[in-house]
Amino acid sequence: MTQALELLRDIAAGQDGFVELRYHAKTSRSIGVDKGKVERSQIRHRKGVGVRVFEGGGWGFASTGSLDAASIRRAVDTARAGARSTARAASHSLMSLPECVLARGIFDQEGLEEVGVRSLEEKIGMAASLEAQVRGASTAIRSASCTYNEIFEEKAIVTTDGAAAAFRLVRPELRVQAVAEKDGQLSTGNEAVGATGGWDCLFRGASGEALAARAARLAQDLLTAGHAEGGRSVVILAPSIVGLLVHEAIGHTVEADFVQAGSVASGKIGQRVASELVTLCDSGVSEHYVGAGGTIPVDDEGVLAGRTTIIQNGRLVSYLHNRESAAKYGVTPTGNARAWEYSDQPLIRMRNTYLEPGQQSLDEIIAETADGYLLEGPRNGQADATGEFMFGVQEARRIRNGKLGELVRGMTLSGIAFDVLQTVDAVSRDFRWDLGAGYCGKGQPAKVDAGGPYVRCRALLGGEQ
């Protein structure tokens, strides 16, 4: 690592203007077991250097998979030529990047050795045994699968204006799926966990066996569950759904590039956009407890990736920035510039996005809910520039007179995110990171996490009419 840092420093030292050099090496392993077979055991190595040049208001980016100095210098020249082409193609308002505090040093994260020393046999054995556990859970289980992934990353970031940082981290993930069948009707149960750190982080909330048992039980229970009724309803959202809501439906609308394009959050700094109970943040650090899946110590522009409060007690107080957008808005960069591979240029991306916990217990919130649903486990989610969102819900339980009732299937949750946050009237003190196995897509993937407490609000539910 220090060798890569030194090489990039040497190359940066001889450059004119703003040049950013990023060494990025990734080794990923993926094991997939499906219906009793190890279908996939594969390893991927990808390494290289991505170079950005900012000149005359235009950016140029070039990458090379060769790590010798001559190849990297050639990439700098190509990126510089690209920057000049972009500069000529349009007039640009920002001609240089303001100075800011940039990271210097080594920032290795926990878990590297703990995951690294575990043998491939152990990892294959774990995935095979969990898949077998799900398949054997009941005669109703028609098929099962288990996927274990891990990504080891090494990065070094050097800029001509002072960044010189390097770090290594590891992100393991586990997914278990059960498919149950009765009279030709299929249902699925899914459990997934992901972390930045070792297996102690990955399995902190539940062991692999507990996750497998839960997936199998859910698939069976959903076979006999009735369909939900559509319409507007009181809902208690579990941390996984709160996480998806704050990531997809709020977080994207406050990414400064979307804001500049006219997202619904544009021009709303200082305005009340949510209930007073809502404080929403995005952090490169794993707040509240370690291991969140989107943790990064330093972003890909060399900015320390600390915590950014987006909504403070209901008021919008910040967008998420890279160095360029921060300069345009006259604020400090928030450390949100991230690139998926060495050959990708950094974009404004979230890291760990969450709602701050409140004071009540989940039991208290359920007890004071006369009529509604408790929603756990998002199936997937999409949101719009308007903040309009739609998530599938894996597990929805009816609440009547303060008591949890029957399970219903096929439910979706939708609404305008900021409107939904205005209706928040209860926030639990429990807190969970719950989307660590998730990836965010925005032209390139990003490993993110999201979570929060249990939250009661009103939203539109979709189901069979």
Place this chain on the structure above:
Amino acid sequence: MNERSLLDMCHLLVEHARKAGADEAEAAAAWQRALETHVENGVPHTVHSREETMFGLRVIVGGRQGFVTANDMEPELLIERAAEAVAQARVTPADPAVGLPDPQPVTPVPGLYDADVAEVGAEETARLAGQMLARIRDLDSRVRVDSGSVSATITISALTSSRGTAVSEASSLMDASAFGMAVDGDDVASFDYDSAVTRRVRGFEDEMNEACGRFVSKCTAGLGAGRGESFRGPIVLSPEAVAEFLLPVLVSALTADAVRKGRSPLGNRVGESVASKLLSIWDDGRVPGGPSSSAFDREGMPTSRRALVSAGTLQGLLFNHYEARAAGGGARTTGNAIGSVTALPSVGPHRLEVDPGTIAMDALIASGERAVWVGRYSGSTNSVTGDFSGVVKNGFLLEAGARRPVREVLIAGNVFELLGRISAISRERRDINGGVLVPAMRAEDVSITAG
């Protein structure tokens, strides 16, 4: 890089794998050079240049399979990766279905490579990006382009195996895309996007200009959207909604791996009716000049044109070599191994084509009965069960020949049931990114809920 040198690299990897102890080995490699002008917030923002060779090495040792992919080019690292793949195979449980196919003759698909694309430089992609933005601005100044790009890409692919397969192909691609939304005062419409993809430089600007027109029309369609109505009735799926919502669930159920894993309700229904008689679907990997075309699949097997569904009757499933062996009973690969060289081959279609119907698109929209037009679908679709529930994007309430934009309208049901309720198909079709050729479709009896 050229086809010969990439084939040599693949041969070398196979040789290293055999020396390391592999019974069989297959190496696939792709060299790619791309130049792209990336657009951000309505201006050309970054010129992005990349060039890389990636390879994927699949080895089999005693019926056990290992796979390594990397972008290493150093000779000593190629030896190391081959040894790593073999070591990995040795600790993976044996599977009698793993194996490599015997070589088959492969015929080139014409029109996949245009040397002019290799001559497109940074200035040209920047100029085209500027032209795309100006065109969108001229068409409607309320449309904001959040991001987009214009790119020129050259790809060389090669694959060799210890069984004697040795195939290679060069291809080119011009691509333009825009992603954004219309903003009119406080009225912000939904995100939308469009793109143009061609194999050639000639004609690309015309395709790009047409994509700009579609993009503007889709972005502005959602302005002024109001509340919808709740009812049970017909929906009309736009070609985009057919491509992104309906077809993926159906086609996923037609892959042999979904059937083998018990994740398809259609597996044992070959020869039976699975959809409306109006519906016929093809998979075609050999469209001349097609952006999704290739002479061979991810295992080096020849591609073809095959009927998947004819007049509602299921004609067959999609197989790669592994799935054919796993299925037994004389099943053979259909040349549908897909995926990049960086992963083990999976199974899927190359380019889906739905036969046109007999009704004009305008007549489908103005049929009189109350219905919802689904421009895009954004929601949850369970590919195993077919259950779906999601929000209609760029939606319209159609009634008595008039149309009114609506938002927060949810539709729910089951895709496999919906296929049987297709009541009309438009005669116009849209080619979406060269990956699908689809008409619009009307389907009856869907649960529609207004927010």
